[in-house]
Amino acid sequence: MYGSATAADDLERTEFRKAEKKYKLYYDNKKRKKQPRPVDLSEVIDFRSILESYKRGGGLPDGVFAVNSDFQGHVFGLESRPGFYFIPGVLSLDEQCQWIRESLESFPQPPNRTNHNAVYGPIENLFDAAKDSKVFVQDEPLSGEVLFDGDLVRGEHFVPRWRFSSVVDKSCKGDSCKPVLASVLLRKLRWSTLGLQFDWSKRSYNISLPHNKIPDALCCLAKRLAAPAMLPGEEFQPEAAIVNYFSLGDMLGGHLDDMEKDWSKPIVSISLGCKAIFLLGGKSREDPPLAMFLRSGDVVLMAREARECFHGVPRIFTDKENAEIADLELQFSKEECLPFLDYIQSSRININIRQVF
Numbered sequence: 001m002y003g004s005a006t007a008a009d010d011l012e013r014t015e016f017r018k019a020e021k022k023y024k025l026y027y028d029n030k031k032r033k034k035q036p037r038p039v040d041l042s043e044v045i046d047f048r049s050i051l052e053s054y055k056r057g058g059g060l061p062d063g064v065f066a067v068n069s070d071f072q073g074h075v076f077g078l079e080s081r082p083g084f085y086f087i088p089g090v091l092s093l094d095e096q097c098q099w100i101r102e103s104l105e106s107f108p109q110p111p112n113r114t115n116h117n118a119v120y121g122p123i124e125n126l127f128d129a130a131k132d133s134k135v136f137v138q139d140e141p142l143s144g145e146v147l148f149d150g151d152l153v154r155g156e157h158f159v160p161r162w163r164f165s166s167v168v169d170k171s172c173k174g175d176s177c178k179p180v181l182a183s184v185l186l187r188k189l190r191w192s193t194l195g196l197q198f199d200w201s202k203r204s205y206n207i208s209l210p211h212n213k214i215p216d217a218l219c220c221l222a223k224r225l226a227a228p229a230m231l232p233g234e235e236f237q238p239e240a241a242i243v244n245y246f247s248l249g250d251m252l253g254g255h256l257d258d259m260e261k262d263w264s265k266p267i268v269s270i271s272l273g274c275k276a277i278f279l280l281g282g283k284s285r286e287d288p289p290l291a292m293f294l295r296s297g298d299v300v301l302m303a304r305e306a307r308e309c310f311h312g313v314p315r316i317f318t319d320k321e322n323a324e325i326a327d328l329e330l331q332f333s334k335e336e337c338l339p340f341l342d343y344i345q346s347s348r349i350n351i352n353i354r355q356v357f
């Protein structure tokens, strides 16, 4: 107990934690109306403005260099973080819309797993159900079935069966069959996993779990985007992906992605929707991290040494001024895709694709 409290205190004092606290969303309680506490963004690296100035023939800030590669588009690196690549605005608006749609409609579909699996089991067609204002209801045990306390045990015990319904059964009372709005479940979607399934409880890939291969179109995109970080003649093999869904106030704490076999291969990380701050630390949590903006359409590659760097997302911005998704909003309203528009106006999605073996 004492030991763990000390470890937690130590973690609180690391340079990475200090930066997370600096950028995290806090509310000013003193004011009548809940207002986000202002944050100093002057030290956040802005690769979009670096790119604009570079295209006009301007110089690059200290520590930033342009990567020479055959890649169609500008790629930047950081002298202090070998193996890290930033490709600003590389996805077209059409591509951004396509991957937002896929991330909401098809990526959370079974056999892909989501954070909801642990509580509800596999959920089909969550996005459509939310769109149709459905509720997720639990069937009552049939006579003779025993509701096993919290655990999903088959056999003589009742396994709770959840399904979407247009109406709430008023006779269903008590916590055991409390209906949940599909829109609430969609808002609480935090991750889904594609390809080889990642087991979060063991922090490893469980290749025995049922899975589909990464969709071909995503494979092609990942291979193309990974090219600047690959050795000549090598091709990236996408085998797994994690899709992260962020709402206002959500953050992804500092961590390493160290469960893949070959760290010379990049993680290909695609940003969609509202703008975020990304922290890229060093090999120790004590190394002060660099902060940078991630906007919709940006791609980050982390390969080789950069795979050993702590990283995380302490903040997303959903307000009109800072989210910077006006083009995306226009595109979705043109396509009459209002449910997607409604979701992405207050959310960010990250798709990160990995070669596991």
Ligand SMILES: O=C(O)CCC(=O)C(=O)O
Residues within 6 Å of the ligand: 242, 244, 252, 257, 269, 271, 278, 294, 311, 312, 313, 350, 352
């Ligand atoms: O959301 C991001 O940009 C980073 C995601 C990430 O680091 C991860 O899933 O491991």
